[in-house]
Amino acid sequence: MIAVVGAGSNLGSRFALxxxxxxxxxxxxxxxxxxxxxxxxxxxxLPGAPPGPDFVNTAFRVSWSGAPEAxxxxxxxxxxxxxxxxxxxxxxxxxxxxxLWAERPFRSRRLVVPHPALELRSFALAPLLDVAPELEHRYxxxxxxxxxxxxxxxxxxxxxxxxxxIRRITTHEAADVASAxxxxxxxxGALLSLDDPSSVSASNSKVRFVRFA
Numbered sequence: 001m002i003a004v005v006g007a008g009s010n011l012g013s014r015f016a017l018x019x020x021x022x023x024x025x026x027x028x029x030x031x032x033x034x035x036x037x038x039x040x041x042x043x044x045x046l047p048g049a050p051p052g053p054d055f056v057n058t059a060f061r062v063s064w065s066g067a068p069e070a071x072x073x074x075x076x077x078x079x080x081x082x083x084x085x086x087x088x089x090x091x092x093x094x095x096x097x098x099x100l101w102a103e104r105p106f107r108s109r110r111l112v113v114p115h116p117a118l119e120l121r122s123f124a125l126a127p128l129l130d131v132a133p134e135l136e137h138r139y140x141x142x143x144x145x146x147x148x149x150x151x152x153x154x155x156x157x158x159x160x161x162x163x164x165x166i167r168r169i170t171t172h173e174a175a176d177v178a179s180a181x182x183x184x185x186x187x188x189g190a191l192l193s194l195d196d197p198s199s200v201s202a203s204n205s206k207v208r209f210v211r212f213a
Contacts, residue, residue, distance in 0.1 A: 003102040012190030013159040014056040034061040036127035040150035059127030162188040
């Protein structure tokens, strides 16, 4: 079965996390044939919530010999191994993996393929068409505003994804980004958020981060 997996990250070393996800999927028997160009889009947030860090999105064209739900299980496993914590809908995340499309449609209680919201999401459509140009006739008309190419930020160079599967995740706070990065230099992890300096005083500003073990 040929499928396209959408991948996104807006925490920590986003580019490295996405590349690491492709390597881990390949190691689990999900053959990654092609990786789309990376694009950048603002994070989707709930109404009234503060804006989150920008997402870097891509897509993997994969070949898979098993059932669609078995592929989903491997995506969820890689998400967990790379630090995904499901605390809130549309919250910031180290990694988000979804089956966007497959050569055979599929529907169950757990999974619907093609992805039900695919036609509404330019950040998913642009990478999809990058690795599956044969779908241009079906989806190109929905891509009215292609997202721009993603550029690495300072945290992309400073933070690294974990090398081994994660057994435990702990949340911490630091006084500033430098202190958080110093702590993360000793134990792999990711920055979760930086308080908006316009809404809090410098003395009360905190940086949240998670450590993986």
